[in-house]
Amino acid sequence: MGINADVQKLEVGSVVELFELDASNIGGIVQRFHGYNQSSPIWWKGQQYDPWAIEAEGFEQTGEGEQPTPTLRVGNIVEQEDGTSLVGIISALCLVLDDLVGARLVVRRTLGKYLDARNFPEGNPTASPDEQLPDEIWIVQQKTAETREFVEFELSSALDFSGQMLPGRQIIAGVCGWLTKGGYRGTYCGYTGSRMFDIQGNPVSDPTLDRCSGLISDCKKRFGEYEVINFGGFPSADRIRG
Incomplete structure (x- = not known):
C-alpha cells in the first residue's frame, strides 16, 4: 500500500x-x-x-x-x-x-x-x-x-x-511540456539518470547545476541519441498548416 x-x-x-x-x-x-x-x-x-x-x-x-x-x-x-x-x-x-x-x-x-x-x-x-x-x-x-x-x-x-487550458496540454513545437507539469526529473518527465547538463547543454557533475532547457536535443543527451525518449513537446507541430 x-x-x-x-x-x-x-x-x-x-x-x-x-x-x-x-x-x-x-x-x-x-x-x-x-x-x-x-x-x-x-x-x-x-x-x-x-x-x-x-x-x-x-x-x-x-x-x-x-x-x-x-x-x-x-x-x-x-x-x-x-x-x-x-x-x-x-x-x-x-x-x-x-x-x-x-x-x-x-x-x-x-x-x-x-x-x-x-x-x-x-x-x-x-x-x-x-x-x-x-x-x-x-x-x-x-x-x-x-x-x-x-x-x-x-x-x-x-x-x-504558459497559456495552457485543462484538461489538455498546449501544443508547442519543440519545447517540452513537462517543464511546467511536474518539472524536470518530475513524475511526467521520468528522467532519473546520472547524466547531467546545465541550461546551455554542457555536461556538469554538480547536481545544483543540472537544468533542462526543454529542447529535444537536451532530452536526447540524457536518454541517449538513439534511445526511446520521453519528450513532452510536439516537434512536428510547426509543420502543420491550416
Whole structure:
C-alpha cells in the first residue's frame, strides 16, 4: 500500500507540506522551506527544508480552465545564529530579484511516515522517497503586500502562465511540456539518470547545476541519441498548416 491508498482512508495521517522556491531562472538560487512550528529542518529525498514563517492560502486544484491565484505570505524577519533578528530579509531579496516575479514555487506533499529516516532519532523503517502526491507548480505573479513582518505574493498556476487550458496540454513545437507539469526529473518527465547538463547543454557533475532547457536535443543527451525518449513537446507541430 502506498500514498494513493493512504489518502483514501478516513484517517489519512500526518500530511506534510513542503515548499521549494526556484529563483534560478531570474538570477537567484533554489531555497527549500516548511511552515511548521519547529526549529529543526525537515528532510525529504535527501534535501533539507528549513523552518520559515509561512501562510499559504488558495492552493486548490480545479478541473476548470481558469486556475486559482493563491497567495503566499512569507515572514520578513529571520533569527540569526547569535540570537539577534534580521528585519527585511525577504524585502532585500525582492529588491535584488525584481519582487521574485517569474520565480517558480513547487509545493510537495507526502505523509510523515514516508519522510527520510534522518528526521527521526530511531530512524524510520517506512521511509520512502517514492511516496508523494503529485507536485504542484506555481509561478510568482506579483508582490501584493509588504510590511516589516511579512511579504505577500500572488501566484498563478504554471498552466495559466504558459497559456495552457485543462484538461489538455498546449501544443508547442519543440519545447517540452513537462517543464511546467511536474518539472524536470518530475513524475511526467521520468528522467532519473546520472547524466547531467546545465541550461546551455554542457555536461556538469554538480547536481545544483543540472537544468533542462526543454529542447529535444537536451532530452536526447540524457536518454541517449538513439534511445526511446520521453519528450513532452510536439516537434512536428510547426509543420502543420491550416
